[in-house]
Amino acid sequence: MKLSSKSKYGLKACFVLADESGVIPLTRLALLTESTEPYLEQILMALRRGGIIKAVRGVSGGYALEKSASETTVGEILRVLEDGFEFIDCLSGRCNHKGKCPTKTIWHKLYASINDCLNGITLADMVKDYYGE
Numbered sequence: 001m002k003l004s005s006k007s008k009y010g011l012k013a014c015f016v017l018a019d020e021s022g023v024i025p026l027t028r029l030a031l032l033t034e035s036t037e038p039y040l041e042q043i044l045m046a047l048r049r050g051g052i053i054k055a056v057r058g059v060s061g062g063y064a065l066e067k068s069a070s071e072t073t074v075g076e077i078l079r080v081l082e083d084g085f086e087f088i089d090c091l092s093g094r095c096n097h098k099g100k101c102p103t104k105t106i107w108h109k110l111y112a113s114i115n116d117c118l119n120g121i122t123l124a125d126m127v128k129d130y131y132g133e
Helices: 005-020 026-033 037-049 074-081 104-119 123-131
Strands: 053-056 062-065
Touching: 005 026, 005 037, 005 053, 005 062, 005 074, 005 123, 026 037, 026 062, 037 053, 037 074, 074 104
Parallel strands: none
Antiparallel strands: 053 062
């Protein structure tokens, strides 16, 4: 299983917003995430639609977290950027196997374990871990 670059840059952008707090301009976010502004802007639009961040207009505009860093989980962010984070059709109900599937239980357990882990990590936790606190 491999996550997309959207997740890599989106999670970095959310980390920056949590670390620096307040409103951060797109130019600065792109610099700190080592992304291009157009690509990052697409990612930020998805995060905005998903309720993770908000856009602030005006001279001092940019982006900020919608909720506090301690209320925003890595799981929420990745599910927005990875279309629900469903890595196999069995999880979404689009399984071609009609009837009893021998692997369905495994995929559901794996999905639940991954989500439990990611839902247990907040942006505030990421910032603390980064600085070794």
